[in-house]
Amino acid sequence: MPLSKGDYILLDYTVILKDGGKVIETTQEAVAKEAGIYRPEEVYGPRLVVVGETPLWEPVESALLSAEEGQDFEVEVPPEKAYGVRDPNKVKVVSIREFHRHGVVPSVGDVVDFEGQRARVVSISGGRVVLDFNHPLAGNAFIVRGRVVKKLATAEEKAVALLRLYLPRISEEKIKARLEGETLTITLPAEVLLYERIGGVLLQYASEISTKFPEVKKVRFVQEVEIKA
16 A cells, blocks of 8 residues: 555665766665765664655655555656756855955865855855855756655554654664553663763653654653663
8 A cells, every 4th residue: 555644654765866876875884885975973774754744855755655665666856856956146256355354264175154155165266266055966866766664553663763863873672662541651771871961852852742643641751771680
């Protein structure tokens, strides 16, 4: 049965430049390593997507609405539905003095904040700096290859997946969720006690739970500490 808006799914995907075949982004560690874009600090694995709520490129969302659990898909995304068409009016020349006044020495390739907008330094010559305010990937078409790894069915599965957006380095196996009546109990491993500002993180999570699960009136957090004899 095809997915519908509001479904919670775990999605693996890879974004590839149509021209040249360069991998731009992926949820799969092996693909990242093969493409030379692996980052040790990145947490790889399927991403939680709430169909119709999670921001996605329109062609990708349309493909999901025709997909089923366990199904692969591939879709092309044109520039105007990705990062936009390159706009020559967004390339501007400014005096290097504008940077020096703020104690900044620009270099080609830098991404800088200029008058409240981010721009890439394209060139520097004769005291003039050429700034490109287009997105670095504007004008490109992409191929997105994805797989609907799992459709989450229960409130407990959804609650765990949502929490991992806040605590991505805590594995799913270490989090337990139980919904009894109006109370959602989340059991967490002892390692979360070492997280900076963990209280604020859990409060934000509880606030999101209240908006996504109106039947939940109370969220209870339990931290389990195993005592070894």
